[in-house]
Amino acid sequence: MSQDDDLSRQSLLELYQEETQTQTEALSRQLLALEHGAQDAAAFEACMRAAHSLKGAARIVGVPQGVEIAGRMEDCFVGAQRGERVLGASHIDALLMGVDLLVRVGDPRRAASVTPIEIDAFAVALAHADGAGDAGRAAPDAAAPLPPGFASGAVSALSADAPGSADFPALADLSALLRLDAPGAGASDTAGVPGGSLAAGAGPREAEAARPADLAAQLRLAADAAPAARPPAPPAPPSEAPAAPEPGGDAGQMRRVRADSLNRLLSLAGESLVESRWLKPFAESMQRMRRTQRDAARALDALYDALADDLDPAREAAMSEVRQMLNDLQRTFAARMDDLDRFERRSMHIAEQLYDEALQCRMRPFGDATRAYPRMVRDLARSLGKRVRFAIVGETTQVDRDLLDLLDAPLGHLLRNALDHGVEPPETRLARGKPAEAVITLEARHSAGSLLVSVTDDGPGADLAAVRAAIVRQRLTDAETAARLTDAEVLEFLLLPGFSMREQVTDVSGRGVGLDAVHEMVKRVRGAVRIFNEPGQGMRFVLQLPLTLSVIRSLLVEVGGEPYAFPLVHVRRALQLERGSIDVLEGQQHFSLDERRVGLVTAHQLFDAGEPEGVRANTAVVVVGTEPETYGVAVDRFLGERMLVVQPLDARLQKIRNVAAGALLENGDPVLIVDVEDLVRSIDKLIRGGQLTKLRSGADGALARRRKQVLVVDDSLTVRELERKLLEKRGYAVTIAVDGMDGWNAIRSDTFDLVVTDIDMPRMDGIELVTLIKRDPLLQGVPVMIVSYKDRDEDRRRGLDAGADYYLAKGSFHDEALLDAVHDLIGEATS
Incomplete structure (x- = not known):
C-alpha cells in the first residue's frame, strides 16, 4: 500500500470517528427517550437511520466489528418499527451496550480493545431480550447438567442445518469452548463463556429430554455472534434507508480549524x-x-x-x-x-x-457538552437504586468552546453529587409525600452579561446541622464558631478541599474532591459559585461564569491616575460611600452594608499607587470577596463598564501580585485586569500584619505623618476601644493589638512612640511583653505604660521591675488620668 493510500485511510478513519461520535450521541438520546416515553414509529425510524449510517460507514472504512454491531442494532429497530417486537428495559440495556461498543470501535486508539467476546455478549444480550420479553420468563434451574454428548450433537445438527458452516473454524471448537460434554457440566461451567447463557436456558425437565436439533436455532445465534466466524457481509442496498442527519445542521458546511x-x-x-x-x-x-x-x-x-x-x-x-x-x-x-x-x-x-x-x-451550543450526561445519570441512578428524571434546559445557549471543555468535569461532579447526596430513594420519597421519581435539572442561560449554569435537585436539601457537625468533626472550626455561622457561610464549607459529608469512601463520593474541583475550575476562569438550599425541597448549585474567556465584562476604575478593571462577576456592589458612614473598630475602618460590617481598604495601598487623593464628599468603593471575607476597596473614581479583550501578560513577568491580565481601551491605553482572589488574599495579609492604611483627607494625611504612634495592647474589646477613642480624640495615631503576642509582633514590624498594655492576657501577658521590649536593644527606648485592674503594691512593683515606665490602675482610671500620663511620657500628639 502506498503512502497516499495510508493517508487516505487515515483520513477516512478520522471521518468515521466523527460520524460515530455524532450518531452514537443521537442513538443514546433516542434510546433514553424510548425508555421513558411512548414508542412511536418516528423514534424507531431515527434510531434505524443512525444504525444504518454507522453500518455503512464501517463497511466503507473496513471495520467489520462496526458492521456487525450496527447491523444487529438496525435489525432490532426495524423489527420494532414493524411491530414484531416491543422494546423493553432489557432491549434498551442491550442496545446501550452496543452504543458503547460502537464508540470504542470508532476510536482508532481504542478499537483494538474491543474483543470478540464482548461482541458475542452484546449479541447474546440482544437475543435474550427478544426471548425474554418485557414480562420475562421464570428463571430456569441453571445448575442442571446437560446430557453427555449433547454439545457435539448440537454442533452436528447446526452443521446440517446451515450449509457451508463447515468452513467456520470456530464451529469445530464450539463444544470445547462451551465445555458441555463433561459429565455434570452446567451453567456454572459456562458462566463466563459466550453462549453459555443460552445453553443454561434448559431447566431440569428440558435437559432430561433435550435433543440437539431442538436448540439448533439457539446455537446458530451464538455462532452468528462471533464475527471471526462470519463471512464478509454483502454490500447493503444503496437506497435501503437514508442516512441520519447530523444534529446541528448540514455536515457539508463544517470545517475543522485549529x-x-x-x-x-x-x-x-x-x-x-x-x-x-x-x-x-x-x-x-x-x-x-x-x-x-x-x-x-x-x-x-x-x-x-x-x-x-x-x-x-x-x-x-x-x-x-x-x-x-x-x-x-x-x-x-x-x-x-x-x-x-x-x-x-x-x-x-x-x-x-x-x-x-x-x-x-469560538462559541458552541451548551448541548454539545451535555450529550453524555443523560446516559451517565441513568446508569448511576440505577446503580444507586434511585428513579430520576433528568432534564436539560438551554441546550442552544452559546458558550465559549474553551469554557465548555472546562465545564465537563465540574458538571459531572455536580450531577453525581445530586444523585448520591441530593435525591432520595423511591421509598423514602413516597414516605415524604413526594413522587417516587426525582427530578434533576441542568440549565444554562445568559444573564446580565454572564453565563449561569445551574444543577438543581428536588431532594431534601442540605442538613445544615449535619454540615455544622461535620465542620467541627473535621476540625475546620470550633463548635462555638460553627454555631454562629450563617446558613450561607455553612454551605461555603462544602466547597473546601477534602470536605465530605460521607464518613466512608464509595465509588461515587466520600473523598472530598468533587465540589472542590468545581470551585477551583470556576475560580480559574474568574467565576463564582453560589449555593441555594431549601430544606425539604432541594438544592441548587449555580456557576456564574464569563460568557467567553477571551472577553470579560468589567468595571473600570481609576487609581492614582491609572485605569484598573474589576471583572464584574467578582463585584458584589459598587457604591458611593459618604464620609460619615465610615467607622473605626479596633483600628480598622468599616462601613455598614446589608446590616453587616465590611472592612474598608485603599486601592492605592494594594496597587502601590502612591498616596490617595484628598477626600471628597463621597468615596467610590468596590465591594469584593465572599462571606466572611468581604471588603470594600476605595478607588479614586468609577469610569464605567467595559467589554475588554483579555491579553495574557508576558510569561517572563511571572505572576504579578493582584493582577490577572491586561487589555487595551478604545483609545489604545493599556489597562490592568484585577485578580480579585489574589486581592482578597493581599488584604488578609495586610490585616494580619496590622499594616492597613486608613482612608484620610489630604490635610489629615499630612497631620498623620507628624502624629505620634501609640500601640494599645489589651484583650478586652471594650477597654481597647475606649483607650483608642480617647487617644485619637487627643490627636495620637493608635494601633490595636489583641494580646501580648499580637503586640510583640506589631512593635517589631512598625515604629511606635509609646506602648500601652494590660497585664492579664492570653498567649503572652503584659509583664512578659514589657520584659521582651526592654531587653531588645532596638526597642528598649520605647516608653511602656501598664494599665491594669491590679492595684496592689506588689503588682505595681512587679510591673515597674519588668521595665514599665508608668503604671496606671484601671480602678482609678478616668479620661484625664490616661491622657495626662501619655502626655507626661511622650508629650503632645504632634511633633
Missing part, C-alpha cells in the same frame, strides 16, 4: 476593533482643527476689513489671494472630514462585525 488559529483570529479581530475606535477621537481632534481654521479665516477677514482703506493695490491683491486660498482650504478640509466621518463609521461597523463573527467561531 484552536490556536481561532485564538489568533479573535485576538486580531479585537485589535482591529480597538484600532477602529481610535478613529473617533482622531476625527474629533480634526473637527477641533477645522473650527480653529474657521476662526483664523474670520480673524483674517476682520483684519482685511480694518486695513482695506490703507492697502495699496498690490497688498490688497496679495491679501485677497490669501483669503481665497484659506477659503479653498476650508472647503477641501470639510470634504475630507466628511470622507473621514464616513470611513470611521464604516470601519467601526466592519470591525464590530468581524469581532462578533470571530467571537461566534
